Amino acid sequence: MAFTRVTGKHRRPGRMHRGTARAAGVAALTTTGVVGSLAPSALAAGPAAQQTGLTPVVALGDEAAAQVEAQAAAQHEAAREAARAAAREAAEEAARERAAEEAREAEERAAREAERKRLNTFVSPIAGSYVSTGYLSGGAVWSSGSHTGVDFHAASGTPVLSVGLGTVVEAGWGGAYGNQVVIKMHDGTYTQYGHLSAVVVSVGQQVTPGQRIGVSGATGNVTGAHLHFEVRTTAEYGSDIDPVAYLRAHGVNL
Numbered sequence: 001m002a003f004t005r006v007t008g009k010h011r012r013p014g015r016m017h018r019g020t021a022r023a024a025g026v027a028a029l030t031t032t033g034v035v036g037s038l039a040p041s042a043l044a045a046g047p048a049a050q051q052t053g054l055t056p057v058v059a060l061g062d063e064a065a066a067q068v069e070a071q072a073a074a075q076h077e078a079a080r081e082a083a084r085a086a087a088r089e090a091a092e093e094a095a096r097e098r099a100a101e102e103a104r105e106a107e108e109r110a111a112r113e114a115e116r117k118r119l120n121t122f123v124s125p126i127a128g129s130y131v132s133t134g135y136l137s138g139g140a141v142w143s144s145g146s147h148t149g150v151d152f153h154a155a156s157g158t159p160v161l162s163v164g165l166g167t168v169v170e171a172g173w174g175g176a177y178g179n180q181v182v183i184k185m186h187d188g189t190y191t192q193y194g195h196l197s198a199v200v201v202s203v204g205q206q207v208t209p210g211q212r213i214g215v216s217g218a219t220g221n222v223t224g225a226h227l228h229f230e231v232r233t234t235a236e237y238g239s240d241i242d243p244v245a246y247l248r249a250h251g252v253n254l
Contacts, residue, residue: 125161165209166191175220199214201214
């Protein structure tokens with residue numbers, strides 16, 4: 001009895017066709033770097049290499065393909081987690097840098113504010129002293145007929161301080177005032193320090209509140225050691241104002 005050869009669309013694929021299809025799958029997996037990471041046992045689990053007449057083909061079974069997919073998914077997830085960790089670290093580092101910068105800026109603002117307050121502070125020209133002769137006191141000892149400033153009690157050699165921020169406009173001999181220092185203050189007024197035994201600043205020098213500008217003495221027209229302190233609205237004699245009221249208006253308690 002003759003056997004009829006089966007043909008048409010229901011014909012079972014030949015061995016060569018199946019091997020070629022599997023080879024294409026393996027090639028695709030190889031390009032992803034996954035096949036190379038398979039354990040030898042996974043490859044061994046599949047059918048042996050088949051000879052197609054062209055190239056040997058490794059036929060992977062369904063189990064091996066599943067392992068390839070699982071490894072690929074695990075590698076992909078590990079890469080994503082590494083990226084997330086790097087992003088978190090970068091965000092934390094940026095936050096630390098912002099906090100450090102804000103702290104530096106706060107310190108700088110505090111330092112500037114402290115310096116501003118210091119420069120705007122006024123002090124007494126003789127620390128811990130008191131007024132021994134008041135403003136506008138009368139008597140023949142003053143050529144104008146009255147006292148144009150105040151006298152602070154001070155033994156000879158006592159440090160004399162600038163009452164505030166300003167620039168020295170006179171430093172040296174001042175006639176009846178003896179050795180003196182005159183400072184143009186930052187608010188435009190002038191302060192005068194007379195009868196000094198020594199001057200330690202020079203014209204054009206900027207001075208700050210509480211800075212030592214000389215030492216008290218008894219030079220000029222005096223009867224004893226003290227500090228003559230005067231405040232004027234201009235550089236000219238006769239523009240004097242009450243020195244005690246001036247200092248108190250700037251926060252100095254006398």
